[in-house]
Amino acid sequence: MHKTQDNRAWFLILPVVLLVAFSAVIPLMTVVNYSVQDIFGPGQRYLIGLEWFRETLRDPEVHRAFLRQIAFSGIVLAIEIPLGVLVALALPRAGWKSSLAIVVLALPLLIPFNVVGTIWQLYARPEIGFFGRVINDLGIGFNYTADPVSAWVTIVAMDVWHWTPLVALLAxxxxxxxxxxxxxAARIDGASRVAIFRYIELPKMRSVLTIAVLLRFMDSFMIYAEPFVVTGGGPGSSTTFLSIRLVNMAVGQFDLGPAAAFSLIYFLVILLVSYVFYTILQRISAQ
Amino acid sequence: MAQIVIDSLRHSYDGNLSDPNGLALKQIDLTWEDGRAYALLGPSGCGKSSMLNIISGLVRQSTGRILFDGTDVSDLPTEKRNIAQVFQFPVLYDTMTVEQNLAFPLKNRRLPADEIRRRVADVAEMLELGPLLKKRAAGLGAAEKQKISLGRGLVRSDVAAVLFDEPLTVIDPHVKFELRRKLKLLHEELGLTLIYVTHDQSEALTLADEVVLMAEGEVMQAGTPEELYERPSHTFVGNFIGSPGMNFIPCRAEGERLVFSGGSLPLPPALSRKIERGQSLKVAIRPQHLRHCQPRTEQITAQLVELLPRGDSYVADLRIGETAVAMRIPDDAELPSGELGVTFAPKHTLLYADDRLIGDLDA
Incomplete structure (x- = not known):
């Protein structure tokens, strides 16, 4: 069959090209642009290759922030996923009780991130916050502005409070x-409650839990607003996670080149880890 | 295996027994004998699945008793009742292999490992699942999956009965026939008590020793397939069973004759005595018992409206007076167009008073 050549067809894909260009390609290329140049002023710029990448990868501050970030995501996932599943199992399955429970459960998800931070900043204060006071009254020294352990407990508890409902709703x-x-059929087969969970409920929740793990990993790995409001990255730099470190570099110190290189590495790490998670979970389900 | 007795059972899903129209099951009394195959037949929503779930204990009846070999099991939970049940859609444990699926009910009951292995191997052989044992159950076809569901019931040696809730709905027609044959064979080999819920009459009539036909929460008739087919006790049964269903012609008794629009038939005195004043009467006959033009017998004139092919035969759509009547005709028979004479064989012609069978015209 004879193919007609008609270049007007390009107009049909033009809107998509423009949209993707402005939403993804151009911003990303700007960052790439900054990451390979040393810029002193509008007219003074030097191409320096991968120097900023090398510097970022060797920066001990970045290393520590990275390890903190891994630890944070690990802890948060290890708590939120099982807890979310338990909450889902305990929810009423039908009727108005079920609807009510879902609405109440979803409330934390509707609160803006920095408001969540503010809530917990007040809630966990050792002198006036309910959470902080109760822990101190139990005889345990708790002060998130001075003690790194307290700061971590506060931020993990906040994230669990904020995001377990998402896992629970998915489950x-x-x-x-x-x-x-x-x-x-399980009752007829005489299966125990544990066996029902293990052989029916868990396998049927596999795909939604995969989504939950991926979402919670990506979100927790990028966490910024809540810890920034509560601790500002302190005490010391004990809660300075990757994105807080990045903002310090880019906005605080105005080191645009290293910050751009850092952003790209950060982005690739999230992409890579998500891919690995996804592949592992797919492997498990294919077995 | 055991005898199962259902004793004055009534069930309502909202717990309100005072309104008879709201009942899912209205006053059921039935006995299922040990080792026989029963079909529970009826249109959707007639209460047949409710009945099955009550027998297996998934649903607790509102009132009445369920007896297994004389013991009341009404308050026993499902897992203590020794019932196996196969559902409409195959239920499998996706993460397990076929072998693990079959072993699951035994494992839960903590049987020794070598006995589990032996039983699973037996059942796999019976159901021809041997080559699939090591495969994951999730990847199999619907027919194999349903066989595994059945297998999970059969591995247990203690089952009182195997219940089926329309198990062949999702199976392809050609495999359906094969599975039905297999089931019948297993039933005969193992002496299983089967209770098979279906809305497909051919399935019920071919599989069961006895058919229980239900409608609106009541048992309309229980009996052998022949009884239900040849002597339906209620017009509902006659209509439901057979394709096309039984012909019913409204009529009235006048002396020694049954008179209807377009003709009349002799009414035997024995039958005449059973009729009470004010009852509405219907004379009924199966389409294949209507005969075209036999000499020396009494004839009734019918108009032929249409001839509908049925593959191996034809169904003639006739009018006798104002009533539509179906007649089955062999493939090779020739019919005159327009008017033709038909005869009603007295032995197969039944009389219904207020929709209940009172006898045949041969009485």
Missing amino acids: FAGLRSIPDAYYQ
């Missing part, structure tokens, strides 16, 4: 999709 959606016949 609940997974549970709701299991037909009654599965539970009935």
